[in-house]
Structure formats: C-alpha cells, structure tokens
Amino acid sequence: xxxxxxxxxxxxxxxxxxxxxxxxxLSIHKGEIFALLGPNGAGKTTLxxxxxxxxxxxxxxxxxxxxxxxxxYRRARASIGLVPQELSVNMFETVWAAVKFSRGLFGKPAxxxxxxxxxxxxxLYDKKDTKxxxxxxxxxxxxxxxxxxxxxxxxxxxxxxxxxxxxxLRRDMWTMIRALREQxxxxxxxxxxIEEAEEMADRIGVIHQGxxxxxxxxxxxxNQLGRKQLSVQLTAPLDALPERLTRYQLSLSDDGYQxxxxxxxxxxxxxxxxxxxxxxxxxxxxxxHTNQSSLEDIFVxxxxxxxx
Amino acid sequence: xxxxxxxxxxxxxxxxxxxxxxQSIASPVLTTALYFVVFGSxxxxxxGDIEGVSYGAFIVPGLIMLMVLTESTSNASFxxxxxxxxxxxxxxxxxxxxxxxxxxGYVGAAATKSLIIGLIILVTARxxxxxxxxxxxxxxxxxxxxxxxxxxxxxxxxxCADGFERLQIVPAMVVMPLAxxxxxxxxxxxxxxxxxxxxxxxxxxxxxxxxxWSFYGTAxxxxxxxxAMISVFLVICLAxxxxxxxxxxxxxx
Numbered sequence: 001x002x003x004x005x006x007x008x009x010x011x012x013x014x015x016x017x018x019x020x021x022x023x024x025x026l027s028i029h030k031g032e033i034f035a036l037l038g039p040n041g042a043g044k045t046t047l048x049x050x051x052x053x054x055x056x057x058x059x060x061x062x063x064x065x066x067x068x069x070x071x072x073y074r075r076a077r078a079s080i081g082l083v084p085q086e087l088s089v090n091m092f093e094t095v096w097a098a099v100k101f102s103r104g105l106f107g108k109p110a111x112x113x114x115x116x117x118x119x120x121x122x123x124l125y126d127k128k129d130t131k132x133x134x135x136x137x138x139x140x141x142x143x144x145x146x147x148x149x150x151x152x153x154x155x156x157x158x159x160x161x162x163x164x165x166x167x168x169l170r171r172d173m174w175t176m177i178r179a180l181r182e183q184x185x186x187x188x189x190x191x192x193x194i195e196e197a198e199e200m201a202d203r204i205g206v207i208h209q210g211x212x213x214x215x216x217x218x219x220x221x222x223n224q225l226g227r228k229q230l231s232v233q234l235t236a237p238l239d240a241l242p243e244r245l246t247r248y249q250l251s252l253s254d255d256g257y258q259x260x261x262x263x264x265x266x267x268x269x270x271x272x273x274x275x276x277x278x279x280x281x282x283x284x285x286x287x288x289h290t291n292q293s294s295l296e297d298i299f300v301x302x303x304x305x306x307x308x
Numbered sequence: 309x310x311x312x313x314x315x316x317x318x319x320x321x322x323x324x325x326x327x328x329x330x331q332s333i334a335s336p337v338l339t340t341a342l343y344f345v346v347f348g349s350x351x352x353x354x355x356g357d358i359e360g361v362s363y364g365a366f367i368v369p370g371l372i373m374l375m376v377l378t379e380s381t382s383n384a385s386f387x388x389x390x391x392x393x394x395x396x397x398x399x400x401x402x403x404x405x406x407x408x409x410x411x412x413g414y415v416g417a418a419a420t421k422s423l424i425i426g427l428i429i430l431v432t433a434r435x436x437x438x439x440x441x442x443x444x445x446x447x448x449x450x451x452x453x454x455x456x457x458x459x460x461x462x463x464x465x466x467x468c469a470d471g472f473e474r475l476q477i478v479p480a481m482v483v484m485p486l487a488x489x490x491x492x493x494x495x496x497x498x499x500x501x502x503x504x505x506x507x508x509x510x511x512x513x514x515x516x517x518x519x520x521w522s523f524y525g526t527a528x529x530x531x532x533x534x535x536a537m538i539s540v541f542l543v544i545c546l547a548x549x550x551x552x553x554x555x556x557x558x559x560x561x
Binding site: 053054056074075076077078082084090097101105106108147 | 403
C-alpha cells in the first residue's frame with residue numbers, strides 16, 4: 001500500500017549552519033497514529049514543518065498522498081492540517097471567523113454545517129462569537145485544532161499537542177485524536193512525553209540529532225527493547241548472594257531484604273529457574289512484583305547506545 | 309487558482325479595517341480635513357491661483373495622493389507583518405496557496421482600503437472647496453495604480469521588517485518626505501530651476517502630477533510619462549515581491 005506520507009533522504013541545514021535533519025527516511029501508513037518522539041532540538045518540528053510547507057527542504061523529497069510537497073504543493077497541502085506547537089492565533093478574531101478563514105484559505109467552499117459540528121465536537125460552539133483573546137490557553141489550543149481540521153484534512157499533524165496543557169485537556173485531546181482516527185484521519189504527533197506516545201500511538205519513530213534512529217510498532221518496540229524487572233521481597237535478610245544464585249543477574253539491596261532480577265521479555269523461561277533455586281535454598285519470600293521498562297527507559301538506552 | 313484562499317485573506321484583511329474603523333478611516337479623514345482648514349481656507353485665502361486653479365482646489369489631488377500613499381504603505385506593511393509577528397503566518401505558509409495569491413489577497417485588501425479612504429477624502433474635500441474632475445476615469449485609474457504600487461511597497465516593507473519600529477521607518481522617513489516634496493502643496497514650476505531638475509527623481513512627482521491632470525487638465529510633467537513612471541514603479545515592486553517568495557527571504561527558512 002502506498003504510504004500516506006513518504007519522506008526520502010530528507011536533509012535540512014539552516015542558514016545558521018545548524019544541521020537539523022541528516023537524511024531522514026520515513027513512511028507513514030494510512031489511518032495510523034504515528035508518534036515522533038525525541039528530545040528538544042532533535043528535528044521533530046523541522047521535519048513536520050518541511051512536510052507542511054513552512055520550511056524549505058534541503059535535499060531529498062517528501063510525498064504527501066503521493067504528491068510532491070514542493071512540486072505539487074497545492075494538492076499535497078490541501079490534504080494536510082497542522083496544529084502548531086505555539087499558540088499562534090489571531091487574538092482579535094472570533095472563533096467562528098478564525099475557522100471560517102482557515103477553511104477558505106485551504107481552498108474549500110464555505111460549509112457552515114461542517115464547521116458547526118467541528119466546533120461542537122471540540123466543545124467550542126458556545127464560544128463561537130467570543131474573541132480568541134478572551135479564551136483560556138486550553139481553549140485557544142482547541143481553536144488551533146479546529147482551524148487545522150476546518151478544511152477536512154486526511155492527514156493531521158500535531159506538534160507537541162499537549163505541551164503545557166492541563167490533565168483534563170490532555171485526556172480530551174487523546175479522546176479526540178482517537179475519534180479522528182476512527183474517521184480515517186492519519187495522525188502524526190510529535191512529543192517528548194513518552195507516556196503520550198505510549199498511550200496513543202500505533203507506531204513510534206524515535207528521532208535524535210536529525211536522524212530517525214528507530215521506527216517500530218509500539219508493542220514491538222516494548223517487546224524487543226523492553227526489559228523486565230522482578231523484585232523479590234525476602235522474609236529474612238541475606239548477608240551475601242548465595243553461590244547458587246550468582247548465575248542470574250541479581251542485585252541485593254543494602255538491607256538484604258530485596259532481590260532484584262533483570263531479565264529480557266523475550267526470554268520465556270526466565271523466572272521459573274530462579275524461583276526453583278530460591279525454593280531449593282529455602283529462601284522464603286513475602287512478595288513478588290514485576291514491572292516492565294517504559295518507553296522512557298527504552299528511549300534513554302537507545303540514545304545512550306548511539307552515543308557509545 | 310485558489311479563489312477561496314484569496315477571498316479568505318482579502319475579507320480577513322478588510323474585516324480588520326471594520327474592526328478598527330476609527331483609526332482606519334476616521335483618522336485619515338480627520339487629518340485631511342485639518343489640512344483643508346489650514347492650507348485651503350486659512351492660508352489658501354491669501355494665495356493666488358495656481359495655473360488657473362484656486363489654491364484650495366489645487367491641493368485636493370495632492371492631499372488625496374499623500375493619504376493614499378501613506379495609508380497604502382502602512383496598511384499593507386502592517387497586514388503582512390502582524391501574522392509574521394504573532395506567528396499565525398504558519399497557516400498561510402502551509403496552505404495550498406501560491407505566492408501570487410497571497411500577494412493578491414493582502415495587497416488587494418490594502419489597496420481597496422486606501423482607495424476607499426481616497427474617495428472618502430475626495431468627498432470630504434468637496435465640503436471645503438469647490439472643484440471639478442475633468443477626467444474621472446483617469447482619476448480613478450491613477451488612484452488605483454498608486455494604491456496598488458504603494459501597497460506592494462508596504463507588503464515588501466512588512467516582509468522585511470523585523471520589529472515594529474522598522475515598520476515605521478520607511479513610511480515616516482521616505483514616503484512622507486517624498487510625498488511632501490512631490491508637489492502635494494505646490495506646482496514644481498514654482499521651485500528654483502535646480503530643484504525643478506532634482507525633483508524629477510522623486511517618483512511621487514509623477515503620481516501627483518498625473519493625478520492633478522485628471523482633475524484640472526494641467527500637469528507638471530506630461531501625463532504619459534506619469535503613467536509610465538507609475539507602471540515602472542509597480543513592476544519594480546512586483547519583481548521584488550517575486551524574488552522574496554522565490555528565495556523565501558524572511559518568509560520560509
């Protein structure tokens with residue numbers, strides 16, 4: 001299937017000499033939620049700015065819906081909506097005038113019924129005649145989303161959608177993003193909040209210093225790179241690790257009451273032998289718990305791996 | 309051609325005018341009325357006719373030009389500078405709209421607004437002095453071309469400006485002096501011979517002269533030359549705008 005966004009060998013060097021992108025290749029599938037994850041300054045915003053036409057590309061090419069974003073910019077951009085990171089919105093306009101303007105700007109004839117529904121879905125309809133400057137920060141962000149959706153795009157970019165947003169709005173936004181996906185809209189969001197990618201995305205791309213260092217399904221990523229940790233709470237303290245247990249990757253807490261075992265999620269038979277050995281050594285335990293490494297840990301280890 | 313896009317920008321810019329009706333229209337009209345009171349009635353009464361036209365009537369075309377020049381420049385520059393300043397330009401840049409269409413929307417709206425102001429001033433002037441218009445269609449033509457050319461100039465200033473102060477420099481330090489020295493309040497034949505030569509480098513001379521010709525049939529320079537000069541100025545501004553969008557200068561990084 002043709003990808004909805006295809007980025008091939010994209011580079012970007014800013015006039016200041018800063019190399020923001022170093023040969024990025026990326027394919028986004030139709031209808032997925034794709035999270036572009038990376039620390040500040042990794043090139044996330046540059047990448048989506050080039051796709052959306054705000055920044056001129058260096059080498060390489062970008063296709064949106066099969067259209068080159070430079071040569072066929074009209075057809076490419078008509079299908080894309082962008083919610084920027086900054087709250088850039090004309091403060092003196094009313095909400096209604098703002099969404100109407102966006103729809104026209106993207107070459108669509110007026111459709112008040114659609115805009116009304118859009119504003120209702122975003123709980124903005126009762127504010128439609130309010131000037132934007134009178135709205136709260138969260139409401140302004142909703143206006144930006146409404147503007148991005150005003151021309152019924154098939155692809156929606158959200159640049160750091162939940163940066164500086166309160167918990168309630170973040171939940172609302174996640175619900176809204178899922179609802180859009182149900183309607184068949186492809187969603188690409190950038191974030192440096194790993195929970196966000198973890199919670200929302202079907203696939204995750206990790207970008208670091210202008211390069212995509214990894215793209216994978218969220219589950220795969222977690223499975224492959226995820227390490228689990230088993231904590232065993234002992235009923236009596238140990239002075240040192242018994243001989244028999246040294247073949248495991250174990251660490252003993254200072255007070256001697258807790259054994260921590262690191263193992264790979266790929267390894268199906270990781271726990272049973274350890275538990276049998278504990279049994280054989282007559283070590284009693286009062287509690288066991290496991291936890292999986294989060295995307296955050298995965299990300300940190302990926303970046304460290306590259307540095308090494 | 310993205311007609312809806314051009315229309316959206318055009319209407320948005322005009323809506324800004326209605327939103328700020330007082331400073332957009334009332335203030336230039338008031339300023340002009342003051343000029344008429346001071347120069348037309350108070351001082352003009354002590355001055356003889358110029359080229360067979362009473363002084364009060366003589367300054368009407370010049371004053372309209374002065375206002376259209378300054379209003380076009382400041383409106384168009386403000387219109388494009390604001391989105392740059394507030395960041396809302398991202399939407400224009402990401403829209404399926406060509407550079408030409410963007411210019412058409414912004415410059416068209418600025419030119420429309422200054423045309424409206426020019427016509428309002430024309431009507432206001434009629435309350436103070438008696439005058440007639442010999443070539444009404446030419447008058448409108450000159451007004452339109454001037455509004456267009458200087459709105460383009462304003463657009464360029466707005467793109468290049470990197471601060472609100474910069475926005476004011478060209479209108480205050482260049483356009484205003486050129487307008488005052490361009491024969492707004494006098495005929496250039498009244499100047500010493502050397503100055504008569506020097507002012508020919510001032511593009512505003514041609515605008516005012518041509519515009520005045522459309523009122524009273526007399527001109528400082530032949531009307532065809534006036535027309536040619538406005539066209540040259542227009543083409544230069546267009547070329548600069550094209551270059552700006554081609555290179556992305558101060559618009560796309």
